[in-house]
Amino acid sequence: MSLDEVRIDDVVIVRDINAGHRALRRLLSLGINIGDRVRVLHFGPFKGAILIEDIDSGVKVALGRGIARKIVVEHARHN
Amino acid sequence: MHDTIKVALIGQPNSGKSTFFNQLVGYRAHTSNFPGTTVEFLQAEVVYGKNRFEIIDLPGIYSLLGEEPAERVTLKYLIENKIDVIINVLDSSVLSRSLELTIEVASFKIPMILVLNMMDEAEKKGIKINAEILKEKLGIDVVETIATQGKGVDKVIRMLNDARLPKNLLEITAEFSIHQEIIGSARNLKAKHPNISEEVAKILCIADLEGQLGFLSSTERQALKQSFTNTLKIENPWLLIHQEKHKIAMALFEESTRIIHKKMKKSAENLVDSVLMNPYLGPLSALLIILLMFFLVQQIGGYLSTIFSIPFEFISQKLQMWRGNPIGITILRAINDGLNSGIGIVFPYFVPFILFISILEDVGYLSRFAFIMDHLLHRLGLHGKSTVPFILGYGCNVPAVFSTRIIESDRERITTAFLIPFIPCSARLAIIFALSTLFLGFRFAFFLFILNLVVIAIIAKLISHIFKSDVTDFILEIPPYRIPTLKGLFSKLWFKLKDFITFAWPVIIAGSIILALMQYFRIDVFINRAFSPFLKNILGLNPNLGLVLIFGVLRKELALIMASEALKTPVPLLNSVLSIREIATFTVFVTFYTPCLSTILALWKETGLKWTLLQIASSLFIATILAVLTGIAFSF
Numbered sequence: 001m002s003l004d005e006v007r008i009d010d011v012v013i014v015r016d017i018n019a020g021h022r023a024l025r026r027l028l029s030l031g032i033n034i035g036d037r038v039r040v041l042h043f044g045p046f047k048g049a050i051l052i053e054d055i056d057s058g059v060k061v062a063l064g065r066g067i068a069r070k071i072v073v074e075h076a077r078h079n
Numbered sequence: 080m081h082d083t084i085k086v087a088l089i090g091q092p093n094s095g096k097s098t099f100f101n102q103l104v105g106y107r108a109h110t111s112n113f114p115g116t117t118v119e120f121l122q123a124e125v126v127y128g129k130n131r132f133e134i135i136d137l138p139g140i141y142s143l144l145g146e147e148p149a150e151r152v153t154l155k156y157l158i159e160n161k162i163d164v165i166i167n168v169l170d171s172s173v174l175s176r177s178l179e180l181t182i183e184v185a186s187f188k189i190p191m192i193l194v195l196n197m198m199d200e201a202e203k204k205g206i207k208i209n210a211e212i213l214k215e216k217l218g219i220d221v222v223e224t225i226a227t228q229g230k231g232v233d234k235v236i237r238m239l240n241d242a243r244l245p246k247n248l249l250e251i252t253a254e255f256s257i258h259q260e261i262i263g264s265a266r267n268l269k270a271k272h273p274n275i276s277e278e279v280a281k282i283l284c285i286a287d288l289e290g291q292l293g294f295l296s297s298t299e300r301q302a303l304k305q306s307f308t309n310t311l312k313i314e315n316p317w318l319l320i321h322q323e324k325h326k327i328a329m330a331l332f333e334e335s336t337r338i339i340h341k342k343m344k345k346s347a348e349n350l351v352d353s354v355l356m357n358p359y360l361g362p363l364s365a366l367l368i369i370l371l372m373f374f375l376v377q378q379i380g381g382y383l384s385t386i387f388s389i390p391f392e393f394i395s396q397k398l399q400m401w402r403g404n405p406i407g408i409t410i411l412r413a414i415n416d417g418l419n420s421g422i423g424i425v426f427p428y429f430v431p432f433i434l435f436i437s438i439l440e441d442v443g444y445l446s447r448f449a450f451i452m453d454h455l456l457h458r459l460g461l462h463g464k465s466t467v468p469f470i471l472g473y474g475c476n477v478p479a480v481f482s483t484r485i486i487e488s489d490r491e492r493i494t495t496a497f498l499i500p501f502i503p504c505s506a507r508l509a510i511i512f513a514l515s516t517l518f519l520g521f522r523f524a525f526f527l528f529i530l531n532l533v534v535i536a537i538i539a540k541l542i543s544h545i546f547k548s549d550v551t552d553f554i555l556e557i558p559p560y561r562i563p564t565l566k567g568l569f570s571k572l573w574f575k576l577k578d579f580i581t582f583a584w585p586v587i588i589a590g591s592i593i594l595a596l597m598q599y600f601r602i603d604v605f606i607n608r609a610f611s612p613f614l615k616n617i618l619g620l621n622p623n624l625g626l627v628l629i630f631g632v633l634r635k636e637l638a639l640i641m642a643s644e645a646l647k648t649p650v651p652l653l654n655s656v657l658s659i660r661e662i663a664t665f666t667v668f669v670t671f672y673t674p675c676l677s678t679i680l681a682l683w684k685e686t687g688l689k690w691t692l693l694q695i696a697s698s699l700f701i702a703t704i705l706a707v708l709t710g711i712a713f714s715f
Contacts, residue, residue, distance in 0.1 A: 021289050021317070022146060023552045028321050029142035030556055031176035041349070042356040048454025049463065049553060051356055057176045058204065062450040064457060064553030 003071040004050060006040045012073035013037055019070045031057035037076055083131045086239060089184055090168035091177055092139035093558040095196045099168050099226040100136040101566045118152045127236050143183045146291035147487045157187055158272050164242040168194045171201035171208060175332035179324050186249045186279050190242035192235060193221045205339040212335040218246040227564050248327050251281060260306040264299055285316045348560055361451045372435045376428055383427030391419035406599060413595035417588030428505040432474040437571040441563030446555055453553050459536055460543025462553040465495040472502035476674060478578040480681040488551040493686050494542050497694055500674035501535050506635040507670055513639060514666050518654050527670060534701060583677035590633025590676055619710045620661055635675045660713035667709045672702035
């Protein structure tokens with residue numbers, strides 16, 4: 001599943017980032033790493049940007065739909 | 080006195096680095112550009128005790144190995160300049176990520192001081208940092224600060240003289256590091272830049288594989304790339320370096336930090352965001368905030384403008400009484416008018432305007448606004464980051480054009496700069512408001528604003544076809560809400576004002592003199608005659624307005640006063656010499672036509688001649704079409 005399909009407040013784990021090298025570098029250096037737990041906080045108007053919080057690095061990042069679609073995630077196991 | 084000690088501040092965006100810099104140097108800073116780029120940095124000389132320090136505030140960057148312009152120039156600066164001490168400012172509330180930059184910087188083997196800033200925010204988040212452990216692991220002094228309150232800043236100053244060399248933590252252990260091709264390239268690079276270690280040279284070679292840093296020649300890069308994919312079977316060696324760095328940062332973070340409590344309740348920030356970032360309430364509150372800002376600026380501006388103009392109007396009246404009208408007096412009057420338009424017209428509106436924008440920015444709202452606007456702007460070939468320059472454009476186009484420098488990719492930066500002159504600045508807003516209030520009605524002004532936005536959207540869409548590349552992905556960190564500091568606000572205000580004072584204002588005064596001389600030598604008659612066919616036959620306007628429109632380019636804010644002078648009728652009585660149709664046509668034309676000379680020069684500087692000429696031509700064309708249509712609409 002990709003990040004843009006996640007429901008608000010769900011916590012997911014980043015499995016892969018299928019973006020070009022520029023966007024990939026940017027995401028990684030902003031603190032969105034593969035393996036991190038991420039919570040979706042808000043969707044922008046008209047299916048616009050997505051606001052996420054990286055729980056592991058404590059960073060909040062706004063992502064356009066295009067890049068969110070390229071981030072592969074899966075649900076965190078409940079325990 | 081000893082030699083000047085060169086100190087560079089490095090930190091990630093939103094780390095409070097600039098606040099820290101303000102605390103260090105006060106208002107003594109001045110901006111400089113990195114050679115050959117539009118990226119700016121701040122610089123100041125200060126004396127503490129026996130030493131003189133040159134302190135440089137490098138732009139906020141997430142990584143030294145990225146490809147954004149600010150990242151590239153910072154890396155270049157580190158390599159090519161002799162820096163005595165680096166102060167690395169960190170946002171303690173996002174320590175693990177901030178340490179990644181620290182690890183990169185430490186590999187450059189320059190004496191360093193680590194500043195754990197925003198300790199108050201970290202504490203609120205329940206993050207407890209043991210500075211001693213960081214000190215031991217990194218081998219450098221670590222100072223806890225709260226820059227917004229000035230806490231800990233003096234401690235850093237005292238340490239500047241004995242900053243220590245950091246331990247190098249980032250060693251590439253992967254097997255490719257001993258590969259011949261990479262060792263060869265690294266040696267070549269080191270030969271060119273003897274300051275750097277071989278380890279750093281290797282990292283730079285790998286980071287430059289896509290060619291974005293410009294260290295390797297294209298043949299070198301191709302060879303290196305091939306050996307990675309073919310011999311070593313590594314698709315993305317940069318990723319390996321990042322992972323290595325990330326691992327070290329995480330280890331440092333985990334050893335030095337304890338999380339005391341996890342918040343269970345929604346924090347105040349999340350509560351505010353649930354309104355401001357809501358898909359329905361978000362745009363609504365954005366609209367309210369912007370409207371409130373414009374309303375307040377209009378109120379404050381109107382009040383200040385009448386007060387500030389008094390001395391200039393007094394001088395103007397005195398000069399007018401001079402007998403015989405000699406040329407010297409004409410020039411003095413022009414200079415007085417030019418000064419007045421800066422102090423009496425632009426300052427009263429522009430200063431409160433920038434102040435409001437700076438507050439919104441420092442509070443953390445502007446990045447949220449960008450989030451809300453992203454979808455709409457994306458469809459126009461722009462993205463969220465264009466919002467700030469656009470809003471600034473309603474104040475004065477010149478600083479707005481300069482502010483497009485925050486946009487990394489050329490495509491969006493040039494498009495945004497190109498569109499800004501279409502946004503009515505405070506000078507044009509004043510004309511629209513005045514003529515609407517007197518003759519055309521509020522509905523006309525409202526309609527004109529909507530029309531203006533639609534035109535901008537259409538042009539944006541058209542330009543997006545010129546560029547072949549895709550719109551860059553929108554990725555923007557959303558900082559926590561913060562209380563702005565006065566020092567921070569004033570330094571922002573000053574740097575935006577400086578663009579106006581040093582760039583736009585002299586052009587306005589010069590334009591004013593040229594204009595006065597043209598009238599003095601009666602050249603205006605010829606100009607009016609030359610342009611009367613265009614005015615009369617195409618726009619359907621009074622031919623006496625020719626000079627007004629042509630030289631409105633020099634001084635847009637004066638277009639209305641000039642119109643009243645040219646027609647020898649006071650502004651409130653203009654409808655006695657112009658029909659309502661003519662007044663509407665004039666308003667629409669003034670709103671859209673050619674940017675003022677200062678904006679043209681700013682645009683030229685930022686986007687080049689080609690785009691500037693295109694902007695002038697297209698705005699003239701659009702203004703003519705819309706003015707003709709307005710004329711037709713008002714004929715019924």
